[in-house]
Amino acid sequence: MEPLKKFQAHSVETKVQQILQEQLKDVKYDDKLFSHLSLELSDRILSTVKEFGYHRYKFIIKVLFIQKTGQAINIASRWIWDVAWDSWVEAKHETESYVALALVFALYCE
Template identity: 40%
Template structure:
């Protein structure tokens, strides 16, 4: 006969859970439309580390260089058109976000903004305001010009614990 563990023993809670879960079977009754088991495998949830500073701090210069390359590749032979620039800004934003997420900066959330402006001999100034921790949060701005178009890409990196 198997002895049951006392609740006063050191590892009794884990043993009690194991005993209770031996005969339990799980059955999925409802899943959200479009949800697959592969979606849950791709998204990894990490436990909170309670780190107050990042191991790899966001480097604006590295990001600015990469954003400039992406912008120049995308706008080389494009004239300003409202509809084209609308769809192009979405695709360029996704490209920049994907590239920045692959960089080795840990514990950052990113906000990417891409602006296309028709070039008609006017001055251009873009500014933004935000409330953040000046020690760890940062932004990178890149500007590329052709004879017909100005493209500005901004990446905001906000540290989260």
């Protein structure tokens, strides 16, 4: 079986980037605020991605806030999936004090 509509990473990435820019344009770094905001952003991104109508896809949304303190950071994800149908998207919003990173994993379920 294959999906009626294959996951279009570019259109989803554009929309997720737009959400990050709109929601975080005037936000300063606050670790207490970010724990709640990451949940809100994840929910908003998930509902937006579902509006694209990718039937039989399951989505995993991860939103990270990283304070800029002069450090280096590496973020890695590992998975087993079908490269023909499954995909992922990354969107980033950067300010002077933090980086917000949103990851969307799209998994096709038969």
